[in-house]
Amino acid sequence: xxxxxxxxxxxxxxxxxxxxxxxxxxxxxxxxxxxxxxxxxxxxxxxxxxxxxxxxxxxxxxxxxxxxxxxxxxxxxxxxxxxxxxxxxxxxxxxxxxxxxxxxxxxxxxxxxxxxxxxxxxxxxxxxxxxxxxxxxxxxxxxxxxxxxxxxxxxxxxxxxxxxxxxxxxxxxxxxxxxxxxxxxxxxxxxxxxxxxxxxxxxxxxxxxxxxxxxxxxxxxxxxxxxxxxxxxxxxxxxxxxxxxxxxxxxxxxxxxxxxxxxxxxxxxxxxxxxxxxxxxxxxxxxxx
Amino acid sequence: xxxxxxxxxxxxxxxxxxxxxxxxxxxxxxxxxxxxxxxxxxxxxxxxxxxxxxxxxxxxxxxxxxxxxxxxxxxxxxxxxxxxxxxxxxxxxxxxxxxxxxxxxxxxxxxxxxxxxxxxxxxxxxxxxxxxxxxxxxxxxxxxxxxxxxxxxxxxxxxxxxxxxxxxxxxxxxxxxxxxxxxxxxxxxxxxxxxxxxxxxxxxxxxxxxxxxxxxxxxxxxxxxxxxxxxxxxxxxxxxxxxxxxxxxxx
Numbered sequence: 001x002x003x004x005x006x007x008x009x010x011x012x013x014x015x016x017x018x019x020x021x022x023x024x025x026x027x028x029x030x031x032x033x034x035x036x037x038x039x040x041x042x043x044x045x046x047x048x049x050x051x052x053x054x055x056x057x058x059x060x061x062x063x064x065x066x067x068x069x070x071x072x073x074x075x076x077x078x079x080x081x082x083x084x085x086x087x088x089x090x091x092x093x094x095x096x097x098x099x100x101x102x103x104x105x106x107x108x109x110x111x112x113x114x115x116x117x118x119x120x121x122x123x124x125x126x127x128x129x130x131x132x133x134x135x136x137x138x139x140x141x142x143x144x145x146x147x148x149x150x151x152x153x154x155x156x157x158x159x160x161x162x163x164x165x166x167x168x169x170x171x172x173x174x175x176x177x178x179x180x181x182x183x184x185x186x187x188x189x190x191x192x193x194x195x196x197x198x199x200x201x202x203x204x205x206x207x208x209x210x211x212x213x214x215x216x217x218x219x220x221x222x223x224x225x226x227x228x229x230x231x232x233x234x235x236x237x238x239x240x241x242x243x244x245x246x247x248x249x250x251x252x253x254x255x256x257x258x259x260x261x262x263x264x265x266x267x268x269x270x271x272x273x274x275x276x277x278x279x280x281x282x283x284x285x286x287x288x289x
Numbered sequence: 290x291x292x293x294x295x296x297x298x299x300x301x302x303x304x305x306x307x308x309x310x311x312x313x314x315x316x317x318x319x320x321x322x323x324x325x326x327x328x329x330x331x332x333x334x335x336x337x338x339x340x341x342x343x344x345x346x347x348x349x350x351x352x353x354x355x356x357x358x359x360x361x362x363x364x365x366x367x368x369x370x371x372x373x374x375x376x377x378x379x380x381x382x383x384x385x386x387x388x389x390x391x392x393x394x395x396x397x398x399x400x401x402x403x404x405x406x407x408x409x410x411x412x413x414x415x416x417x418x419x420x421x422x423x424x425x426x427x428x429x430x431x432x433x434x435x436x437x438x439x440x441x442x443x444x445x446x447x448x449x450x451x452x453x454x455x456x457x458x459x460x461x462x463x464x465x466x467x468x469x470x471x472x473x474x475x476x477x478x479x480x481x482x483x484x485x486x487x488x489x490x491x492x493x494x495x496x497x498x499x500x501x502x503x504x505x506x507x508x509x510x511x512x513x514x515x516x517x518x519x520x521x522x523x524x525x526x527x528x529x530x531x532x533x534x535x536x537x538x539x540x
Contacts, residue, residue, distance in 0.1 A: 001412070059406015059426025066403055067384035070291045076409055077384035130378065130489055131415040188488045189415070191353075196483045196497055197307075197365055200357035205364060208317070208349035211342050215417040218408065281486065282417035285351055285369065 001132065002221040003275035010054035011122060012267050014083075015144060017046025018115040019152025021090050025112030027103055028158050036097040042155065044087070051083060075128055079121035086114040119148040126274075133187035134180040134278045143172050147239075147267060154263055157256070159247050166247075166263075170240035173270060177232060184279045184289060194284045204287025219280035220288050231273055239266025291383045293376065297395035300467030301433055302373050302494035303453065304476055308501045309460035312352055312366030316452035316461060320348040320370070320431075323451035328436045329401045333424035345422045347371070347431040348452055355500075365500055368461070370452070371418035371431035372485065372493030373397050379410035379419060379430075387428070395467070395494060396435055401427045415489045438463075466494050 020043040023029075024036075031039055055061045068084075070077040090111040096104050123144035126135040150165035191202045224231075239262075246259035279289045324347055325332040334344035348370035356362045373390075377397050380388045387403035388410050390396070399410075406426040411419040419430045434450035437443060447454060453461040464473035473496075476482070482496035521529055533539045 057407070059408075059421060060404065063385065063403065063405045066386070067405060067407075070384050070386050073291045073381040074384045076382065076407065080384065125382075125409065128382065129413055131413060189486055193486050193488055195353055195365075195367060196485055196499065197353060197355050198499070199502075200355040200363070203354045203356065204351065205354040206352040208346070208351055209342075213343055213349075214345065214411075214420040214423070218411065218421070219417065280412070281415045281489070285417060 001275045001278040001280060002218050003272050004057050006053050006055075006057040008268060008271045008275065010050040011144070012050070012264065012271050013046045013053065014050030014122065015119055015148040015267070016151040016155065016264065017043050017048070017050060018083075018086065018118050019148035019150070020155045021047065021086065021115040021152070022112045022149060023152045023156035023158055023161075025090065025093065025108040025110075025115065027105065027108060028156055028161075030103070032097050032101045032103070034098075036094065039156070040090075040094040040098065043090075047083070047087065075121055075124040079118065079125060082114060082118040082121045086111060086118050089114055116145065116148075119144055130187075131281050132278050133183035133189070133281070135274075136187075137176070137179060137183065139172065139176045139179055143169070143176050146172050147270075151263055151267065154243060154247075154260055159251075163244055163247050166240050166244050170236055173236065173239070180277065184281075187281070189281045189284065191284045191287065194281065204285070207286055215282055216286060216288075220283040220286060221276055222288065224276055228273060228277055231269055235266050235269040235273060237266070238262045239270055242266075290389055291380050291386055293380055293390055294392045297375075297390070297392055297467065299394045299465045300373075300375070300494045301394040301396060301438070301464070302466045302473075302496070303370070303433075303450070304462040304464070304466075304473045304482060304496045304498060305368055306460040306462070306480075306498040307365050307367060308498060309458045310350075310366040310368060311458045311460070312350055312364075313457065314350050315455050315457060316368055317346060317348050317350055319451040319455035321346060323434060323437070324429075324432070328432050329399070330422055330425035330427055330429070332429060333422055335423055343423075345420045345429050347418075347420075347429060360505055361503075363500065363503060368452070369416060369418070369485075370495075371397060371433075372416060372491070372495040373431075373433065375492035375494060376490060378413040378415075378489075378491060382409045382413045384409070396433045397430070398432055398435065399428050399430055401425075404428050415486050415491065416493075433463075466496065 024039055055064060067077055067080050071081050093104055093107045093111050096102050120141055123141040127140040130136050146169045150162060150169045153162035153165050195202055242262040243259035246255040249255055283289045321332055332345040336342055348368060351367040351369060353365045353367055354362050355365060373395055377390055380390050380397060385403045385405055387400045389398060404427040406421060408421050410428055411421060419428050422429050438448050440448060449463045453463045462473050462476060465471045466473055468474060477496045480498040482498050484493050
């Protein structure tokens, strides 16, 4: 799949922003006043910034409000509802912390649950696609959720939680890659099932047109896959190893900032691979994957 | 509404005969011709006369080579457009309700004025039947020529999809696949019509008819004719022998 910048930015930043909101909702750290204000501004900048970035890949962003109508069947529509509800609930909860110096814990827990739900809906947009076997797995929501929790813990300064969560995220990430590498073969969709042609090996002889098309550009993105192995190592180092080392060392603000920035860069590399490595079965019609 | 109907009154669709298709691409051209100037936004081209031409098509013809273990390779031309699936994954993922499946005839359509161009339906389709138009930013797909098949302003023989009407080989058939007695359903039964990617669970309405087995050399009815003579005869034979006897000839 084509790794569009807008979608990578969206899933990375929003995942981190909603991850921070999860921890703030649980009162970890238990901040009020100005400190709470800074935490909430950071969370909202990330969450809303990501949502705005996602609008850039739309053909008609001005009709965006219509996306709230089909929550009965569409995970994308559910994500819209989940994110807006979360942002409203957490704004009220945050206002209590910042301006009234009071923590409405029930509202906080509700906001945390909704934040988790928002990340889940984002991941389900990809997980639901049977046409992309690498994504069609329970490991996809697991990866999105644990990365959001780990990144949120890192931003919220919850070192005790962040270290094990980061390591767990690394394990889920590796599992996602291992399962994903065999996913297309295991899906049972092949050139034979795609064309229904029996009685011999099927080879794509001529494509429909001499040039590329939307399908090939969007669904059969192969550029850079040759660097996948190296990028996986880079992603794991930046996303998990460097932040964990920074957190284990004696605390300093510089190391904490390095941990956050390294994690952010690592998640972006991981998301780039998430898209670039994903094979859509339509590629089989073109003899590609 | 992106909830799929549990049952449609009819299942209008195409039956494509892979045995008969000659790969002329006339259906591609007639489809683009009709649909660029009728239902919805035009089907745009980008740099059509330039070095890297590209454009939106609702129907594309692939060509495949099937190589049996023993025997000669066979070339199969393979037209592909929307299969108007009963369990259409493209419809349920749509966040705006722009994509829908009609209860009355099962046709899957896009209401372009509701489409935000997010592209998720094209991702959900395993067949590559949907293409986002680069100029209009909305999703385009086969409408089964919904503006032809019920169009009383057209002569009756034209009230079929443009691709079916134009096919010079008679490789495309249109009808109600929900009616077991319809011509297309009987054709599918008689020829062993099949679904594309059945494992994807989309339950496509359109069916494909397999290529018939081809004759093989060893099965050919008559043996090659025995030669009447190995040596040339008549005037040319005499000339051949006479020239050979001259100096420098074959002796």
